[in-house]
Amino acid sequence: MNLTIGLSYAPSGVAKYQYYIVALRHAASKQHDELEMIDLSSDPSAIELVDGVLFTGGVDIDPARFGKESERDMCEIDENRDANEFRIAERADERGLPIFGICRGLQMLNVHYGGTLITNLSPEDLALHSKSGQSDRRHNIHIEAGTLLKRATRRTESNVTSAHHQGIENVAPGMKVSARSSNDGIIEAIEWEDQTTKPFFLAVQWHPERMGFDEPLAGELFEQFISEVALHKIISARK
Secondary structure: EEEEEEEOOOOOOOOOHOOOOOOHHHHHHHHOOOEEEEEOOOHHHHOOOOOOEEEOOOOOOOHHHHOOOHHHOOOOOHHHHHHHHHHHHHHHHHOOEEEEEEEEHHHHHHHHOEEEOOOOOOOOHHHOOOEEOOOOOOEEEOOOOHHHHHHOOOOOOOEEEOOOOOOEEEOOOEEEEEEEEOOOOEEEEEEEEEOOOOOOOOEOOOHHHHHOOOOOOHHHHHHHHHHHHHHHHHHHHOO
C-alpha cells in the first residue's frame, strides 16, 4: 500500500531527524508498504495529504502553554515550532488521523489535550533521564497491563533510551499512563483511555528511532504505527 506520513518537524539538514525517516522506512519495508514522508514544518498545509502524523523530538514546549510562564528561563523554546505543531495536532484530530509521538512529541501532545508538564526534572531524575554528554542514557520501564502498548509489544518490562529534562506532570483528560520509569515513576508512555471510539494514538518519552530496530520497544512501535496508518486508510476509503 502507498502511505504518506507527515513528520511534525524533520528538517533535512539536521542529522538526528533522519533517524525517524530511516525507522519509518524500515517498518514500512517489513510490511511491504511504499512510503512517502513530508516535513510538515516546511509545508503545514500538507497535513491535508497525509495518512498519519509522527510528532518528533526536539526542544522544549513553552511553559506558558501549560500555565508556568514564570519558568520559561529553564527552557530552550521555539515559538514557531510550538505554534505549528499545535495547529497540526488540531487538524490531525479533525481528520481522525493515527498519531505517534516521541519525546517532545509526547510532551507536546499531552499539553495539546489539556495536560501539564514538569518544566525541569529534579536533579535525581535528570541523572537518569537526561543525556550523558552526547549519548542517550538507558533505563528500565514498566508497561501497564491492559494497555495498547502492552498488546503491541507483549512486554511488561524493558530497557529504553532517554534524553529529556521535561516530563509529564498531569496526564491530559481522556488519556491514561501505559508505561513508567521503573526507578522513579516518571511517565514514559500515554494513550487514550477509551480506544474504541478514537483513532490510533501512542506517545512515548523514549527515542525508539535511536535504538536497534530488533530491540523491544523500538522497531515494533514503528511497525505498529505503519499498520495502524494502513488500516485507517483502508477504512477511510470505504466510507
